């Protein structure tokens with residue numbers, strides 16, 4: 001098989017407060033995060049939004065110790081995965097490629113080339129696929145690959161999403177059960193799945209399978225858990241003026257409180273590591289909303305991080321991928337008869353007619369905001385909550 005590599009893909013996060021501004025700039029420069037019809041508008045708008053959001057975002061990172069734990073946790077996951085693969089008799093080198101911060105995807109690729117990897121498994125650390133997460137990383141990789149003949153010689157395969165994996169479901173169910181059993185009356189606890197949101201247009205116009213995968217994932221976890229608890233699924237972390245997937249987490253919490261729910265167990269479901277949105281948004285902001293609304297017992301399930309059942313499942317996933325037909329970056333970018341991962345007639349990497357509609361909307365907003373804010377220093381982006 002030659003030298004085997006595993007490339008773990010993740011988002012990346014600012015290691016320290018000074019990193020927040022350039023991190024946000026990288027994030028908002030990504031057309032999979034904000035889609036604009038004119039590429040030349042992307043960087044100025046990214047600069048504007050990053051600058052305006054920096055202070056608020058820094059304050060959030062300050063509350064969790066001054067930076068994101070994502071790099072450390074992802075490195076621990078990588079080491080654990082490599083050790084687990086070795087245990088299974090599969091020698092492999094694990095690489096980490098972040099989308100918006102160090103270690104960048106480009107750095108990982110340079111190391112993969114330098115090490116002479118012959119066979120590569122590309123594994124995003126997002127259980128469910130979204131255009132804005134795994135899709136963005138795949139798109140970047142596809143571009144890097146298309147420009148480099150040396151990479152094209154590497155035999156590679158992509159795992160697109162893996163939320164149905166039995167080990168992942170078992171690990172999630174175990175963590176939930178453990179937390180439930182800390183309550184005085186476990187069966188009376190309401191289980192609250194909180195997924196990271198995406199703009200509604202990603203699902204309705206661009207055909208992002210994310211919402212369907214999140215819903216199915218939630219059902220599978222509940223089935224694995226096999227407890228009588230009531231449950232809710234909601235979407236957190238909305239940014240900007242457009243409509244996102246509903247219900248929004250803060251609204252759903254308020255509604256449950258109004259219905260008299262007093263014991264709530266929050267399950268973060270779209271990300272496998274602790275990060276700002278678990279440690280700050282859920283543990284601090286949503287807790288405050290819940291307690292003020294009368295939910296006096298608010299707990300959260302920890303992220304998987306290096307949960308051994310989860311790491312074992314990742315290792316099995318890699319071994320399975322090495323023994324299955326390849327799914328290449330090329331096939332993913334141009335889904336034809338060969339792949340059925342994305343809704344075939346609706347998904348395109350580039351702009352679809354539908355995507356153009358909302359590109360147009362955002363561009364108009366961007367233009368207006370850019371002009372007004374540059375002139376006045378205050379503007380519609382502030383009042384719309386984007387900044």
Ligand SMILES: C=CC1=C(C)c2cc3[nH]c(cc4nc(cc5[nH]c(cc1n2)c(C)c5CCC(=O)O)C(CCC(=O)O)=C4C)c(C)c3C=C
Pocket residue numbers: 011012013014027032033034053057068069070126130132133196197198199239270271274275276277
């Ligand atoms: C599956 C998880 C995620 C989806 C889907 C997602 C979509 C998405 N995110 C933004 C905007 C921001 N995301 C930010 C941080 C961030 N996002 C995720 C995960 C998903 N994002 C994580 C794990 C993190 C945190 C990393 C860390 O540092 O710990 C941020 C920056 C933080 C902030 O200022 O609030 C922004 C902004 C959009 C617009 C989007 C879908 C289009």
Ligand SMILES: [Fe+2]
Pocket residue numbers: 196
């Ligand atoms: Fe995000």
Ligand SMILES: [Fe+2]
Pocket residue numbers: 237277
């Ligand atoms: Fe976010």
